[in-house]
Amino acid sequence: MSKIKETSTNFANKQALADECSEVYAANIIGGQWALVICSWLINGKLRFGELKKLLPNITERMLTLQLRKLEENKIVKRTIYAEVPPRVEYELTPIGYELKAVIKQLESWGDKHKALDSANRSNMIKSN
Secondary structure (H helix, E strand, O other): OOOOOOOOHHHHHHHHHHHHOHHHHHHHHHOOOOHHHHHHHHOOOOEEHHHHHHHOOOOOHHHHHHHHHHHHHOOOEEEEEEOOOOOEEEEEEOHHHHOHHHHHHHHHHHHHHHHHHHHHHHHHHHHHO
16 A cells, blocks of 8 residues: 655645545545445444454455554544453444444445446346347
8 A cells, every 4th residue: 555645746636635525535534445344344343353354354464454554543443452461452433433334334235236237237238249
């Protein structure tokens, strides 16, 4: 996961757009391949790193760590470390993170409808050939 140089035009454009448009600002926080799915699992409650890794078998440990750090930095996820041996770490959504539940459910519903539409279009194309 590479960062955009803060001196680049691309960075300036993204920043200006995010400042102007709250939707873009939100998409910058929860966008990406893994952030939304991590949040969707955490909606059900606290999970440990290993539990999240099992739920997301195609994610690397490094990417999961980076995504959790980004979500924590953006106050979406809270990380709790317990003073035990071995140390136990749990991740959970913050109050503002839990507010994503309705958004995630709506995106899931929209995604199901779009998949069906896309599938129907493919079926029609095959029949016409």
